[in-house]
Amino acid sequence: PATIYRKDYTVPSYLVETVELGFDLDPDRTIVANRITMQHNPASPSRSIVLHGEELELVELRLNGRALAPTEYKIEGSVLTIPRAPAQVVLEIETLCTPVQNTSLSGLYVSNGSFYTQCEAEGFRRITYFPDRPDVMARYTVMLRADKARYPVLLSNGNLIESGELDDGRHYAKWEDPFKKPSYLFALVAARLVCQEEHYTLKSGREVLLQVWVEEGNLDKTDYAMQSLKNSIRWDEERFGLELDLDRFMIVAVGDFNMGAMENKGLNIFNTKFVLANPRVATDIDYAGIEAVVGHEYFHNWTGNRVTCRDWFQLSLKEGLTVFRDQEFSADMIGTDSGRAVTRIDQVRTLRQAQFPEDAGPMAHPVRPDSFVEINNFYTVTVYEKGAEVVRMYQTLLGRDGFRKGMDLYFARHDGQAVECDDFRAAMADANGRDLRQFERWYSQAGTPVVSARTRYDAVKRNFDIILSQRCPATAGQPDKLPFHIPVAVGLLDANGKDLPLLLEGGDHPKGATTVVLELTEQEQIFRFRNVDERPVPSILRDFSAPVVLEYDYTDDELLHLYRHDSDAVNRWEAGQRLAMERLLKLTAQVSAHGDAAALKLDSTFIEAQRALLVDEALDPAFRELALILPSETIIAEQMEVVDPQAIHTARQFMRRTIGAALKTELLAQYHANQTPGAYSPDALSAGKRALKNLCLSYLLVAPDAAQLQLAQQQFDHASNMTDRAAALVALIHSGSDAASYLDAFYQDFANEALVVDKWFAMQAAAPATNVAAVRKLMQHPAFTLKNPNRARSLIFNFTNGNPAQFHAADGSAYAFWAELVIELDAINPQVAARLARSMDRWRRYAPALQEKMKQALEQVAARSKLSNDVQEVVSKALA
Ligand code: BAL
Ligand code: ZN
DSSP, X not given: OOOEEGGGOOOOSEEEEEEEEEEEOOSSOEEEEEEEEEEEXXXXXXOOEEEEOSSOEEEEEEETTEEOOGGGSEEETTEEEEOSOOSEEEEEEEEEEOGGGOTTOSXXXXXXXXXXEEXXXXXXXXXXXXXXXXXXXXXXXXXXXXXXTTOOEEEESSEEEEEEEOSTTEEEEEEEOSSOEEGGXXXXXXXXXXXXXXXXXXXXXXXXXXXXXXXXXXGGGOHXXXXXXXXXXXXXXXXXXXXXXXXXEEEEEESSOSSSEEOOTTEEEEEGGGTOOOTTTOOHHHHHHHHHHHHHHHHHTTBTTTBEESSGGGHHHHHXXXXXXXXXXXXXXXXXXXXXXXXXXXXXXHIIIIIHHHHTSTTOOOSSOSEESOGGGGOSHIIIIIXXXXXXXXXXXXXXXXXXXXXXXXXXXXXXXXXXXXXXXHHHHHHHTOOOSGGGHHHHOOSOOEEEXXXXXXXXXXXXXXXXXXXXXXXXTBOOOOOOOEEEEEEEXXXXXXXXXXXXXXXXXXXXXXXXXXXXXXXXXXXXXOSOOSOOEEEESGGGOSSSEEEOOOOHHHHHHHHHHOSSHHHHHHHHHHHHHHHHHHHHHHHHHXXXXXXOOOOHHHHHHHHXXXXXXXXXXXXXXXXXXXXXXXXXXHXXXXXXXHHHHHHHHHHHHHHHHHTHHHHHHHHHHTOOOSSOOOOHHHXXXXXXXXXXXXXXXXXXXXXXXXXXXXXXXXOSSHHHHHHHHHHHHHTTSOOXXXXXXXXXHHTTOXXXXXXXXXXXXXXXXXXXXXXXXXXXXXXXXXXXHHHHIIIIIHHHTTOHHHHTOTTOHHHHHHHHHHHHHHHHOXXXXXXXXXXXXTGGGBOHHHHHHHHHHHHHHHTOTTOOHHHHHHHHHHHO
C-alpha cells in the first residue's frame, strides 16, 4: 500500500457548493442519488474532477445533465477521475451499496436492524462518490426514504424541513444543514428509537431543542448524557464565548461503533458506552466518561466543525484542542482545586500508560504526522492526548486570558475554513505578541523529551540554581532532535514543607509567587533563584507542565518531604509514585534473579508514608486513592531495559500484599469511613469516596482472611450501585478465592445489559488467573462475538493489554492467539484489528526467548496475502 505524505498536499481541483443526497434505505440494496454542484478551484492548475468511492456499485454518472460513457472517466482503485471538466459542473451520481454486509462499521451500516453512519475519516466514500477530503466544505440537503414500521425515526444533520408518508408503508424526512461542512461530518440514522428531549435556553435567550436518542428500554439511562450536554453548552458559552449555532442538537446511541463517539454536525453518534448510564449498570468511571465524551463531541462543534482540518495530517488541530477543552470542562465541573488536580493526575497516568510507550515504539509519530498509510491508524494517544498537552502548554505559557485571546483570534480568522496546526499556533502567538516559532517542534518532532535537572545552592550568596537540560530519543525517521520550548513549572519547599516566595533572576513573575514557569528553550539553561535562605527541596514540573520525563536525583528524604508537604497535588502524588517505582524496580530485579518472591522485603519508610497519607483526612479521598495505587505493570515495564512481565507482576503483588497486611487496620477503617449511603450520586466527592473505599477493599483482598472475603461478598450482595458491585467482584476475582458463583450471579443479573456483559468479560480477561486457554473458553460463551467492537475489546484487548503476565506466558501461546485473532478480526473490521495489532508494539524490549516468539507471531500476520492496509501498516512498522 502507498504511503501518503504531508508534503505532497495539493489544493482540491474543484470546490463543492451544494450536495443533495437522496437515500432509499434498504439493508441489502440502498440506492444513493447524489447531486453535487461544483466549480473549478482557481488555485488549482488541474481541470480533472477527482472523486473517491469504495465498495460502491456505480449505476449512473451524469455531468451537466448528460450521462457519461465509461470512456469519459476513469476508475482506479478508489479514485474516479473525470478529466477536462468545465468550470461549472453539476454532477449526478447514482450508486448502490449493501449496508448489511458492512462489518467494518465505516460508511453506512446496520446495527441491530437499524441504519447508522460513520464517515470520519474516509467513510463517506463508502456511501457515494465524492471529493472525500476535509478541505472540501459544502452545504448539504438530505432526503431519507425508508420503511416506516422498521425505521420510524429518520435523522440527518441540521434541521428537519419536511417529512411525510410515501407508498408501500414507506415514509420520508428531508434535512438541511445550514452550515457548510466537510463530508466526514455527514451522518444519517434510520432506526427504531425513542428519545429524551428538552428545550433549552441559551445565554443569548435563543431556545434550542436537545435530544438523546436510544433504543427502546434504555430511556432510563439518558439523564446523565442530557445533563452533560446542557453543562457543556453552558460551559462553552462561559469559558470561550462559543454558542450552539443550530436550533437542534441530537445525540444518538448505537451498540456497534468503532470509536467512542462522533461529532457529526448536529447529529452526534455515540457508542452506547458513552451515553447509557444509571446507577444499577454504570460505574463512576462510566459517568465521568459520559461527561467527558458528551463534552468532547459538543465542543467539536466549534473546534473541528466550524473550523476544520485542511488535511488529515492536521488531525490534532481539532483533536488535541478538543481533548484539552473536554479536560478543562471536566475539571471545571468539579470546581475545586483538589478535584482539578485529581483530573490532572489521571491525565498523567494515561500519558504514561499509553502515550509514552507509543512515543518510544515503532508507531511513534509527531503530533502532526508527516506520513501515513492508513489514517485510521493515527487516531492515537499521541494525536489526542499528547496533542492536548501541547495545547495545554500554550495556556501555561500565555495564561488563561492569553489563551482565550488566542482562541478568539483563531475563530475570527478561520471560521468556516479548513486550516493547519500552524494556523492555531499563529493565532496564539499573534494574539499575545509572542514568538512561538520554536514551539512548532512539538508538532513536528516525535518522542518524549527528557528534561534533566541538577541543582546547586550557594549559602553565602543565598542563590539556588536549577540547571535544566533536555534531550529527546531518536524515533523512526528522526535520529536527531532540536531543542523544544518547554514550560517547566517550579516551586521550592523549605524545611517545614512551606512554599518559598520566589525571586527568579530575570523573571517577571508577580512578587510573592510560589510557582514560576521556567521556559527551557536551549539544550541547557541555568535558572537562578535569589534570596534563598536555606537549601530548599525543589518541586519541578508542577502540574505536569509539559509532557516530558523529568530526571532529578531526589533522595528518599526529599521525596518523602514532597510526599508529605508539596502544595502542588500533582507533584505530591508524583513523589509517592517515585518512591514506589524505585522499590518496584528493585523488587522486580530480585524476583528476576531468584525466580520467586521468597526473600523480598519492603522498607517501613515507604509503608509509613503510605499509612500517613491514607489516614490524612485533610486530603481529598480521590487524591488518596490515586496516591495509593502503585504504578501499573505497563508503566513499570517502560522503566526496564529488558522487560520481565512475570517478575513485575510478582513484585507488584508482593508490594500490594505487604501494604495490605501492614495497613490492615487503617484500610479497614477507611473502608468503613468512606461509605456513601443514601441515593447514588456520581459527583466527584462521592465518587472519590467510593474509589478510596474500593481501593482499600482491593488491598484487603490481596491475601484475604475469612472476614475480609466476607466483606467483599457482602458488598457484592448488598451494593446499591454498579461501582460498588463491580469493585467487589473484581476484588473477589483477584483474591485468588473461587469467585465463580459471584461471576455467575453477576451475569444472570445483567445478561440483558450489553455494557455490563462487557464488564463481565473485561474483568475476567484482566484477572491474574486468566490464561489464554481461559480466554479461548470465554470466547465460546454465547454472549461473545468478535463483530461487536465493545465486546471484542472487552475480552481480547483486556487480555492482551491488561494482563501482561499472562499475555507474555513463556510458551508464547498467547502470541499465537494474538496472531490468530488479528487475522480473524481483520476480515471483519480492519480498524479494530489494527488496534489489536498494536498490542505487540513493544516486542523488542522483552527477553530474547519471548522476543523470538513475538517476532514469529508478527511475521505470521505479515505473511498473510489479504491484509488490510490498517493491519499491514502496524505490523510492518513493528517489524521494520
Ligand atoms: N473525531 C472522531 C471522534 C472524536 O475524536 O470525537
Ligand atoms: Zn474528537
